Amino acid sequence: xxxxxxxxxxxxxxxxxxxxxxxxxxxxxxxxxxxxxxxxxxxxxxxxxxxxxxxxxxxxxxxxxxxxxxxxxxxxxxxxxxxxxxxxxxxxxxxxxxxxxxxxxxxxx
Numbered sequence: 110x111x112x113x114x115x116x117x118x119x120x121x122x123x124x125x126x127x128x129x130x131x132x133x134x135x136x137x138x139x140x141x142x143x144x145x146x147x148x149x150x151x152x153x154x155x156x157x158x159x160x161x162x163x164x165x166x167x168x169x170x171x172x173x174x175x176x177x178x179x180x181x182x183x184x185x186x187x188x189x190x191x192x193x194x195x196x197x198x199x200x201x202x203x204x205x206x207x208x209x210x211x212x213x214x215x216x217x218x
Contacts, residue, residue, distance in 0.1 A: 129158040
């Protein structure tokens, strides 16, 4: 069995060479020898480079940039609120114009 030091050295070399999946697998072996707290950052870096989750190392996230229903719903709500705000701004502008006219009429009396 490889020593933890040799395992981490081999994993680091693979990582530096762009062999992220190999490095990930070696770090996972080292994890059982060294404890998760000692290789967690290395495993996370490999996962990030692979764009994969710990639960599913075989499959990358296929819909990373695809909007979800929740995102679409939120965007629709934002657009609705923008329109509502625009209508209220128009109403406020009209009220200020009316107030300016009334103020002039009162000043002229």
